[in-house]
Amino acid sequence: MVSTQTIPTASDAYAEWARARRQAVTAPQGALSLVLTHWSAPGEPAVxxxxxRDGQPDEALFTRLQRTDIDTGLPQEGYRIWRQDSPAQQAFEDIDRYPYDPAWVLEGRFxxxxxxxxxPFEHIRDAGATRSLPVSGDLVFTVDGTEYRLNAFDTVSGGTAKLQLVFGDRTNGAETYGAGRFLFLDRPAxxxxxxxxxxxxxxxxxNLATVPPCGFSNQMNCPLPPLQNRLPFALRxxxxxxxxxxGFTL
Structure with missing residues (x-):
């Protein structure tokens, strides 16, 4: 008997990825739920x-943050408040994306x-100041006969070691999010x-390029693409x- 089971295609996988992305950003601790990020003064104790939580509903989520202050080098304690009834959650409709295009699946190297x-990465809420992030390697690939080399750094997502690419291209501000986009890749074995x-x-x-969290909440502080990660062509x-x-704006 001939099996009638449908073999999933790359487009099917892309559609499933898109559904998972929507689920992630609308989750209780998804980017759309973030309503407040607060930092104590450098060297001061955590709030x-x-x-x-004063003035927040009981179901609001509370998480803590830590970072190093850019100006003083002292530790900074922070916290975030997440609410699924946030204005952004209520106004959210969808993430617009390009159709799956196999031409943008590139064989490169790390x-x-x-x-x-x-x-030095400038962050969207740091008024032009930069934070130095350790870059573990370069992503190297070729488009139309030209080799490009972009800086990537290590991160962890879902308990898995990842490479994070913060990049820009000629679509930013016209077709795509103005501050650039992210791409997460499994760190190769x-x-x-x-x-x-x-x-x-x-x-x-x-095809797995994403709008950064600051596109969903103005309480996120996303890194912006450094000059060497800005591609001179439109990456659709x-x-x-x-x-x-x-009528809704962040």
Whole structure:
């Protein structure tokens, strides 16, 4: 008997990924739920949770943050309040995205760089100041015969080691989110210990490019693409912008 079971296609996988993205951003601790990010003065103690929750409903979520102050180098304690009844949640309609395009699934490589290499990233809420982030390697790929090398840094998502790419292209501000987009890739397995300059093959699927969290909440502080991560062409793949109800702005 011939099986009638449908074999999933790349477009099917893309549609499933889009559904998972919608579920993630609308979750209780999804970006749309963030209503407040607060930082204590550098070197000051953390705000008591009861004080932070004052005026918030019982079902609001409370989480803590830590960072280093740009100006003083002192530790800073912060917290966030998440609410699923946030104005952004109520106004959210969808994430607009490009149709799946196999042309933007590129065979490239991840090239390890020196452990001490850091890159200054400007963040959207830091008034032009920069925070130096350690860059673990370069994503190297070719488009129309030209090789591009973009900085990526290590992160963890869902308990899995990832590479995070913060990039811009010619669609930003016209077709896609103005401040650039993110791409998360599984960090490739290494059959041997890599030294700076060594590389490992890596598939780079730009169909999975995302609007950064600051496109869903003005309480997020997203890194902006450094100059070396700004592509000189239009990359029409992945998410474009967040669609809210008419009249709503972050």
């Amino acid at each position: 008591d949770e009861a004080v932070a 090239e390890l760089v020196d452990e001490q290499r850091v890159v 290494e059959s041997r210990a890599l030294r700076p300059g060594d590389s490992v093959a890596l598939t780079i699927d730009f 793949a992945g998410e474009k912008t967040v669609r809210f109800a008419d």
